[in-house]
Amino acid sequence: MKPGKFYPRARQERPSIHDPDVRPRRLALLKAAVINFLALQFLFLGLFCYIFGSLFQQTGHIHNLNVLYVDYDGGAIGNAVRKAYNQMADTGFPTLVEEPALFYPDSSSIDGAVCDINYWAALYVAPNASNHLSAALAGGSAAASYDKSDVMTMVWNEARYSTVVDSAIASNLKSLAEAARVAYMNAEGKKLVQTLNSSDPAALSALSNPWVLSSNNLQETTQGSRLIYNTLVIILILIQEFFFLGYVNGLYQQFQLYTSVRPHRVAIVRQIISGTYTLVGALCTTGAIWAFRHGWQVSGGQFAITWMALWLFAHLNFLVLDVFTIWIPPPYVPMALISWIVSNVTSILLPFELSPAFYRVGYALPAHSIFNVLIDIWSSGCNPQLYYVLPVLFVYEVVGLVLSSIGVYRRSHYAMIKQEVDEKVIQERVEAVISERQGQIPTDGLHEEQQIETSESDGEAEGTMQRRATVATQPEEELMEIIRREMSRPRVEKATTSRESTGPSFNLPFKDYQASI
Known part of the structure; x- marks a missing residue:
């Protein structure tokens, strides 16, 4: 079936492409197509290189993640951890920073160091752990009461880049604990065999598996949706504001408000509409996060604060995109939009410790700031970076409000000229x-x-x-x-x-x- 049957005007005779009147337009078309082809190819090549560069040789930067080590034992087990770390330490393993027990008199102070993000995690050996193990090998009541999980403990916050700390921190520290067990048996094996009560099953169990690494997770975050908190959630918020901006502009044009209403009233109503829309949109986003939080221990208060934080982020992005469309020539607005999305998402894909130093320019982007605010909210304050991330967000909000309001006068001016x-x-x-x-x-x-x-x-x-x-x-x-x-x-x-x-x-x-x- 021929399409021309349904669209007869499409078969209407037209000049040949070799017609002298058509030739100049043909050449102009080819020139414009080539220029725009190259511009888009270079743009997206640059964006791909930018985002891939942030992930390049990620394993080689893991040594930038510092882990606190405190040896309360001062015995054979603590020495075994040091030997194991010396064997495993390379660019693909976190850096173990040992501090004296005097600096951290109890385990709660270690929890505070991790909560205050002085370290990405902490590992400590319990007091008298070596003596308790030696007593358990001798059998009797000491073997029966021996607690394998009260020997070595790691402290970490899974809410802080959960996929990264799972693989780079938790998995590596578990491997370190296993390597320490092998180093302990190699160093103390002969002595242990001499003191072992082979007739006591509890003593044999302590010899075969002297300890189990305990985990003190400040905020367990294992739900599947955690994988997109720092990717698709941010992307969808940015795209949502772009589409809403398009509908707002369409509304103003269809009703000719720029030529029929005073600019200051247009600016006020525009901000009220955008504030209301982003408020409801942030509520829906937060509700979706909470609806799929299975197993995630967060409270109603954290829900409300998350809602307010996402509202601020959504509204400032509406203003930023509005400023783009006011001051950037229209042909370049789509390029600015995609560049804004990619640069913001790249700033939160990985911690800056795992990316080249150049990517620390992301400190100035709102996506990096809002993600750190969310981590602080979800882990009950265990990411104290509000002193700089909140000012970054509010600077975008205030500057965006000013430039967006000036833009209303600009649009009204040229709308009147066009009319x-x-x-x-x-x-x-x-x-x-x-x-x-x-x-x-x-x-x-x-x-x-x-x-x-x-x-x-x-x-x-x-x-x-x-x-x-x-x-x-x-x-x-x-x-x-x-x-x-x-x-x-x-x-x-x-x-x-x-x-x-x-x-x-x-x-x-x-x-x-x-x-x-």
């Missing part, structure tokens, strides 16, 4: 049509005057003048039809300049109400 130009064009076209219709009168009049001279009849002359008056004075209904036809006739306009642009604009999907306007 005046359109009205002038319409007026000129209507006048041209009326003049064209009236221009037929002199020709008819000359013919009639010749009839007057030949007839030399006053009565015929009077009839001729009446006919001329009839031609000159069109009926009002016919004149209005001419005006409507001229206003609806398509006309070729020059491309809209960047100054006249109101940004991306989408037609409203539900607009039955316009019939009554």
Whole structure:
């Protein structure tokens, strides 16, 4: 079945591409296509290199993650941990930073060091752990009461880049604990065999598996949705604000608010609408996170604070995108949008410790700030970076409010200029049509005057003048039809300049109400 059967006008004859009138347009088309082809290819090549560069040789940067080590035991087990670390230490293993027990008098102070993000995690050996193990090998009540999980403990916060700490911290520390067991048996094996009570099953169990690494997870975060908190959640918020901005601009254009309402009122209402929309949108986002939080221990208070944080982030991004569409030429707005999304997401894909130093420019981006705020909220304050992330967010908010409000005046200014130009064009076209219709009168009049001279009849002359008056004075209904036809006739306009642009604009999907306007 031929498509032309349903679209007959598509088969209408057109000039050949070799036509002299078509050739200049063909060359201009090829030139524009090549330029834009290269621009887009270089843009996306740069974006791919930027995001892949942040992940490049991630394993080689794991040594930048510092882990606190405190040996409360001061015996064979603590020495075994040191020997195991010396064997495993390389660029693919976290750096173990040993501190004296005097600096951390109890385990709660170690929890505080990890909570205050002085270290990514901590590992400590319990006091008298070596003596308790030696006593357990001798059998009896000491073996029966021996607790394998009260020997070595790691402290970490899984809410802080959960996928990273799972593999780079938790897994490596578990491997370190196993390597320490092997080092302990190699160093103390002969002595242990001499003191072992082979008739006591509890003593044999302590020999075969002297300890189990305990885990003190400050905020367990194991739900599947955690994988997209620092990727798709941020991306969807940014895209959501872009589409909403397009609908807001479409609303203002369809109702011609820039030319019918004072700019300060437009700016106020625009901010109220955007604030309300982002408030509801942040509520929906937070609700979705909470709905799929299975096994995640977070409270209602954390829900409310998360909602407020995401509201701030969503609104400032609406303002940023609005500023883009005001001050950046329209052809470059899509490029700015995708660059903004990629740069923001790249700033939170990995901790800066695992990326090249260049990527620390992400400290200035709102996505990095909001993700650190969320980590602080979800782990009950165990990510104290609000002293710099909140000012970053509020700077974007305040500057965005100012520039967006100025942009309303800019848009109103050029909207009024465009309206005046359109009205002038319409007026000129209507006048041209009326003049064209009236221009037929002199020709008819000359013919009639010749009839007057030949007839030399006053009565015929009077009839001729009446006919001329009839031609000159069109009926009002016919004149209005001419005006409507001229206003609806398509006309070729020059491309809209960047100054006249109101940004991306989408037609409203539900607009039955316009019939009554």
